[in-house]
Amino acid sequence: MAFPQTRMRRLRASAGLRGLVRETDVRAGQFVLPLFVTEAEGGAGGREAIATMPGVERLSLAAVVAEAQEVAALGIAAVMLFGLPAEKDEHGSGAWDPEGVVQLAIQAIKRAVPELLVITDVCLCEYTDHGHCGVLREDATVDNDATLELLARTAVSHARAGADLVAPSDMMDGRVRAIREELDGEGFSDTPILAYSAKFASAFYGPFREAADSAPAFGDRRGYQLDPANGREAVREALLDVQEGADMVMVKPALAYGDLIREVKRATRLPVAAYNVSGEYAMVKAAAAAGYLDERATVLEILTSLRRAGADTIITYHAKDAARWLR
Numbered sequence: 001m002a003f004p005q006t007r008m009r010r011l012r013a014s015a016g017l018r019g020l021v022r023e024t025d026v027r028a029g030q031f032v033l034p035l036f037v038t039e040a041e042g043g044a045g046g047r048e049a050i051a052t053m054p055g056v057e058r059l060s061l062a063a064v065v066a067e068a069q070e071v072a073a074l075g076i077a078a079v080m081l082f083g084l085p086a087e088k089d090e091h092g093s094g095a096w097d098p099e100g101v102v103q104l105a106i107q108a109i110k111r112a113v114p115e116l117l118v119i120t121d122v123c124l125c126e127y128t129d130h131g132h133c134g135v136l137r138e139d140a141t142v143d144n145d146a147t148l149e150l151l152a153r154t155a156v157s158h159a160r161a162g163a164d165l166v167a168p169s170d171m172m173d174g175r176v177r178a179i180r181e182e183l184d185g186e187g188f189s190d191t192p193i194l195a196y197s198a199k200f201a202s203a204f205y206g207p208f209r210e211a212a213d214s215a216p217a218f219g220d221r222r223g224y225q226l227d228p229a230n231g232r233e234a235v236r237e238a239l240l241d242v243q244e245g246a247d248m249v250m251v252k253p254a255l256a257y258g259d260l261i262r263e264v265k266r267a268t269r270l271p272v273a274a275y276n277v278s279g280e281y282a283m284v285k286a287a288a289a290a291g292y293l294d295e296r297a298t299v300l301e302i303l304t305s306l307r308r309a310g311a312d313t314i315i316t317y318h319a320k321d322a323a324r325w326l327r
């Protein structure tokens with residue numbers, strides 16, 4: 001039946017009716033807040049502002065514990081840790097150092113707030129002096145197979161420090177299998193892998209690179225990250241990660257990739273995380289600061305749209321604000 005028997009506006013007439021038929025919910029228990037932990041002292045109180053990401057700071061070890069306590073009190077499910085080591089080298093050996101900045105942060109957070117999930121980003125780019133996600137060959141391309149062992153070693157060091165989930169973001173072929181085997185062999189068969197499966201070579205990562213000091217010294221990451229034009233290839237990547245043992249898969253970035261959140265979820269049947277990345281955050285913050293957008297309404301609409309697209313989990317720098325607004 002069509003108009004006039006059918007009137008779509010009937011169920012939109014009041015807040016009560018709209019709530020009754022709302023299809024998508026967003027809550028803090030679905031959020032993951034990325035945190036940047038630095039070995040440096042940081043500024044006042046161990047916190048150093050990041051110019052391109054207003055409201056986000058680099059945190060010292062002491063400050064990251066305080067932040068984790070605040071995050072847990074807001075009902076946010078998890079934090080995801082990125083490390084800023086004092087020293088970098090050719091192979092990124094700080095990544096698997098048992099006394100490394102991320103390993104120490106995991107231990108400190110789990111001691112202080114055991115109920116908060118700690119997810120770790122597993123990659124080498126924050127630890128290599130050249131800023132690429134793996135070890136380099138003579139010709140300055142990234143050596144896939146030689147990188148796998150280092151990633152697996154890094155993931156095990158995170159699990160040993162107490163990480164609840166490990167999240168490889170490097171986009172090397174075969175990394176999920178290599179990490180699964182190493183975790184199982186070292187007694188961490190219960191540690192889940194959240195694979196950055198559909199990670200695109202995106203302009204939206206710009207502000208993060210300042211935050212994590214991880215811009216490549218030369219070239220770019222198009223030799224290993226996905227081409228933004230390729231949706232089928234992204235689904236194929238995700239399916240391969242499932243075969244290799246991924247427990248959850250990720251689509252990154254989020255806003256311009258809603259089609260792939262949906263398709264990856266359909267194809268894999270796994271829980272899907274969407275990473276609402278630094279550039280997406282920075283755009284909203286800049287527009288809100290200029291008075292062009294209502295920040296609260298915009299952020300909640302974005303988060304709802306990612307859930308509607310099919311994301312079970314949302315990794316977002318808006319997590320604390322959104323958790324407060326949703327209370």
Ligand SMILES: [Zn+2]
Binds near residue numbers: 124169170
């Ligand atoms: Zn990387």
